[in-house]
Amino acid sequence: MYIICWRRKKTLFVIFFLPRPKQRKRKTQGCAGSLNLNWNNLRGMDNEKKRSASFSKGLLQSGELYQYVLETNVYPREPELLKELRDMTATHPRAIMATAPDAGQLIAMLLKLTNAKRTIEVGVFTGYSLLLTAFTIPEDGKIVAIDMNREAYEIGLPVIRKAGVENKIEFIESEALPVLDQLLEDIRMKYFKILPGNENGFDFAFIDADKINYWKYHERLMKLVKVGGIVVYDNTLWAGSVAMPEECTPEILREGRERTLEFNKLLAADPLVEISLAPLGDGITIVCTELFIQSLNHFKHVCGGSLFNYCISQGIMKLNKESQRPPFSFKCLVLGFRLLLV
Structure with a gap:
């Protein structure tokens, strides 16, 4: 601060000069910093993460917070064989495709709440969510599991057999749309033989497959899943890129981001369903069809x-x-x- 004083006749003049405060430089974040993304999850994992299998696709503020959720709430209730399959999957080059264990915990709860007996799974990978579903549904329950890659499914098959639930699973190595169309045709034929017609439908569906066909899957599943049933779609936040400007989105995520944004928009505008997007794993959207409509x-x-x-x-x-x-x-x-x- 500077002070200047002078006297003129009987008047004293005083002027104070205050220095201009220095402006703090704002910390700027690049495009990748605009979202809390762990790009290692997309480009491979270090050996320690592979060993611990704790690399899951959490979108929480920090890895420590996500680890807290897993260690205090998820892992203590995870069946030993599910943990074994999770550890096996962690060494796979595309381990990021596996269902996150916290998302799996919610799926198990939804299966129990809906008393699900017959389910559909589109996109199986090594079978973590498949084994979880088989554990949850009753002994006479059935899962129609559809995937184009049987090789990945066979990685987890020994664990599924060890669990004694292989009899609940009908694995179909195929693209999903033709199988869903055939299932739909089968149920249509039964409308005129068994009343009410959808008694032989499905109670629950879990979709973790190619994003380009999500809406086509949705259209078919709304006719396959029973009134009041649940459909869960995985990866509906797409590593957080749905909230990222397009120019800042890594090339590896751009196509999936576009498809996911389109699907989320269509789903939000569908008047025939109730939806909830839960920020678990890579984002899961839970869909329940409005009963009367x-x-x-x-x-x-x-x-x-x-x-x-x-x-x-x-x-x-x-x-x-x-x-x-x-x-x-x-x-x-x-x-x-x-x-x-x-």
Whole structure:
């Protein structure tokens, strides 16, 4: 600070000069720093991480925080054979494709909450999520597991056999869309033999496959999964790149980022589903079909408009006579269809 004083006649003049404060240089982050991404997860892992198998795709603020979640909440409840399969997968060159254990824990809870018995899995890899599902569903449960690469599946197959759950798994080495189309056709044929028609549908589906076909999978799964069932889509945050400017996105992530953004946008605009995007692993989106709307959509798709409208009206009349209140879901449709057959 500087002070200048002078006197003029009887007046004293004082001027204070304050130095301009130095501006602190703002720490700037490059594009890669705009998100807390561990690029080692995408470009390979060091030997220590491979040994510990704790490299999972967490998006938390720090690796220490993610490790805390795993060690206090996930690993203590993880079955020993799942841990064995996780450790085996950690040495694979594409280990980043494996389901994150914290995401797997939530999937197991969803399977239990929905009492899932018949499930679909698109994208198996070494089978971590597949084994987790087989552990969770009942003894007479079934999993239709679809993957183009049987070689990766066979890495985890010895552990699956050791667990004694191979009988629950129907592994299909194929592209997923033709298999889903065939399953859909099979269920359509049963609409006219078993009422209500979707009793032989699926309770749960887990999708961890090629992002370019996610929406096509979604369209088919909305017809395959039963009313009130759950579909879980993996990698819906795509290593956090969905929140990153395109010019800052590493080349290795760009195509997947574009597909994921498109899928997330379509899913958010779908009025027939309830959704929740959980920031676990690489992001998992949980989808539940709105019960009443899906019931109508299923029946209309199979039976056609005029028959559909007739069954609706007859079913409502029947329920009204029995003093039953809406939502009427499949019950009124089935009642109306049965009245038509009689």
